[in-house]
Amino acid sequence: xxxxxxxxxxxxxxxxxxxxxxxxxxxxxxxxxxxxxxxxxxxxxxxxxxxxxxxxxxxxxxxxxxxxxxxxxxxxxxxxxxxxxxxxxxxxxxxxxxxxxxxxxxxxxxxxxxxxxxxxxxxxxxxxxxxxxxxxxxxxxxxxxxxxxxxxxxxxxxxxxxxxxxxxxxxxxxxxxxxxxxxxxxxxxxxxxxxxxxxxxxxxxxxxxxxxxxxxxxxxxxxxxxxxxxxxxxxxxxxxxxxxxx
Amino acid sequence: xxxxxxxxxxxxxxxxxxxxxxxxxxxxxxxxxxxxxxxxxxxxxxxxxxxxxxxxxxxxxxxxxxxxxxxxxxxxxxxxxxxxxxxxxxxxxxxxxxxxxxxxxxxxxxxxxxxxxxxxxxxxxxxxxxxxxxxxxxxxxxxxxxxxxxxxxxxxxxxxxxxxxxxxxxxxxxxxxxxxxxxxxxxxxxxxxxxxxxxxxxxxxxxxxxxxxxxxxxxxxxxxxxxxxxxxxxxxxxxxxxxxxxxxxxxxxxxxxxxxxxxxxxxxxxxxxxxxxxxxxxxxxxxxxxxxxxxxxxxxxxxxxx
Numbered sequence: 140x141x142x143x144x145x146x147x148x149x150x151x152x153x154x155x156x157x158x159x160x161x162x163x164x165x166x167x168x169x170x171x172x173x174x175x176x177x178x179x180x181x182x183x184x185x186x187x188x189x190x191x192x193x194x195x196x197x198x199x200x201x202x203x204x205x206x207x208x209x210x211x212x213x214x215x216x217x218x219x220x221x222x223x224x225x226x227x228x229x230x231x232x233x234x235x236x237x238x239x240x241x242x243x244x245x246x247x248x249x250x251x252x253x254x255x256x257x258x259x260x261x262x263x264x265x266x267x268x269x270x271x272x273x274x275x276x277x278x279x280x281x282x283x284x285x286x287x288x289x290x291x292x293x294x295x296x297x298x299x300x301x302x303x304x305x306x307x308x309x310x311x312x313x314x315x316x317x318x319x320x321x322x323x324x325x326x327x328x329x330x331x332x333x334x335x336x337x338x339x340x341x342x343x344x345x346x347x348x349x350x351x352x353x354x355x356x357x358x359x360x361x362x363x364x365x366x367x368x369x370x371x372x373x374x375x376x377x378x379x380x381x382x383x384x385x
Numbered sequence: 386x387x388x389x390x391x392x393x394x395x396x397x398x399x400x401x402x403x404x405x406x407x408x409x410x411x412x413x414x415x416x417x418x419x420x421x422x423x424x425x426x427x428x429x430x431x432x433x434x435x436x437x438x439x440x441x442x443x444x445x446x447x448x449x450x451x452x453x454x455x456x457x458x459x460x461x462x463x464x465x466x467x468x469x470x471x472x473x474x475x476x477x478x479x480x481x482x483x484x485x486x487x488x489x490x491x492x493x494x495x496x497x498x499x500x501x502x503x504x505x506x507x508x509x510x511x512x513x514x515x516x517x518x519x520x521x522x523x524x525x526x527x528x529x530x531x532x533x534x535x536x537x538x539x540x541x542x543x544x545x546x547x548x549x550x551x552x553x554x555x556x557x558x559x560x561x562x563x564x565x566x567x568x569x570x571x572x573x574x575x576x577x578x579x580x581x582x583x584x585x586x587x588x589x590x591x592x593x594x595x596x597x598x599x600x601x602x603x604x605x606x607x608x609x610x611x612x613x614x615x616x617x618x619x620x621x622x623x624x625x626x627x628x629x630x631x632x633x634x635x636x637x638x639x640x641x642x643x644x645x646x647x648x649x650x651x652x653x654x655x656x657x658x659x660x661x662x663x664x665x666x667x668x669x670x671x672x673x674x675x676x677x678x679x680x681x682x683x684x685x686x687x688x689x690x691x
Binding site: 210211216217224240292 | 587595
């Protein structure tokens with residue numbers, strides 16, 4: 140599914156988080172929103188999900204206006220920064236949540252839910268841990284539960300807020316590769332937020348560089364490094380990549 | 386030199402003595418002590434002092450209550466409790482708690498929910514209002530209701546004309562009790578819910594849950610122990626409240642006396658065994674409350690991750 144963000148402006152009490160942002164994400168693409176903290180990237184992600192309602196502008200899914208569709212009906216998969224797993228539910232119940240809250244008419248029978256959860260557990264390689272609780276899991280495991288839970292509702296688009304932010308370096312690298320390979324298998328339109336250039340460049344097809352609520356530049360990693368369009372992009376991307384070799 | 390410093394800081398003799406006693410030990414253990422740990426002697430003195438203080442001020446009266454109540458034997462104790470005025474006081478206390486606690490439970494959860502999960506105008510005013518009953522003397526709370534609903538009060542003549550009794554009747558007792566117990570549930574839940582944030586609720590909404598489903602399946606299980614804790618404290622206070630209730634009750638025997646008021650009346654009539662017998666019931670309630678509270682704390686520490 141494609142996502143279009145058209146002239147979106149969003150204000151918090153006394154601070155404008157997004158200034159007239161326009162962006163297109165193509166079907167099946169994996170896009171990174173990259174920028175320093177406070178650049179509006181998380182707000183943009185939340186506007187796409189429907190967790191924030193933009194003051195102005197529209198959000199289109201596959202060309203259809205989704206601006207006024209409630210968050211629960213947008214069928215987006217959202218992975219929260221600190222995973223937001225339901226702490227009183229087992230891994231299995233966390234993943235099954237989105238299937239269980241459906242209205243009786245469209246809810247799958249229990250056996251079907253069970254099968255779907257088993258499939259997802261296999262996908263994220265957590266079959267053995269299905270009866271564990273979130274606090275009994277490592278950061279990387281929680282991350283994968285959050286992902287499985289988001290995928291359970293068969294979302295049309297996957298949104299991830301700093302998906303690797305809270306993990307240590309080694310796990311981060313592994314999960315990065317894993318996310319990329321997962322995307323290559325399922326080809327779901329995905330947008331993730333990060334402040335780490337390496338992460339964005341390693342994983343994403345295209346990178347959206349944001350600064351102070353505006354989009355500075357959109358391009359493939361190659362384009363951004365070879366043709367930065369503003370001093371900010373130059374500073375934020377090119378210089379820092381030269382400083383950190385490899 | 387160290388003792389001089391102590392004198393200058395103006396500590397009491399006892400404190401200095403204990404400090405001085407501890408000094409040699411301090412030197413001996415200095416190398417392995419962490420910055421915040423005290424020597425064993427200081428620890429023992431402090432723990433001992435705290436225990437002695439609470440034993441003297443809290444435990445002794447509790448023991449005296451039961452001793453006095455049972456002084457003339459179990460038979461007198463039971464007779465004292467089966468007095469009709471006393472039974473009516475017990476019944477009234479139970480009714481008041483049965484109304485006040487559920488009301489404050491619903492209000493407390495609603496208030497804590499809105500304060501911790503939403504941003505709105507007047508939020509700080511609501512928080513202050515919830516705290517108000519803790520800041521105001523209960524007697525004043527009672528007086529406020531007398532001034533509003535009493536015969537000489539604002540609504541008094543109108544109420545009298547329509548034959549509605551608030552003051553010196555059950556509605557007044559309920560109002561006064563609800564007023565003093567209103568903070569317990571909300572106050573306990575707000576920090577808990579603020580600490581938990583709204584990420585889990587947002588996750589539920591994105592997954593397609595309705596607001597109602599989110600509340601029942603995500604929010605409520607997360608605050609379950611906080612609610613039980615608040616209800617226990619709220620109930621203890623609702624049954625034990627004296628000041629506010631005393632002002633609006635009118636002390637009509639067998640009609641508007643709650644248990645704490647009945648204790649006072651019996652005591653003033655030199656009916657010590659009966660007074661302490663009723664008091665022992667309240668004390669028993671306190672002990673049960675304490676036991677349940679400890680159990681809840683233990684359970685929630687076990688069950689609640691992180």
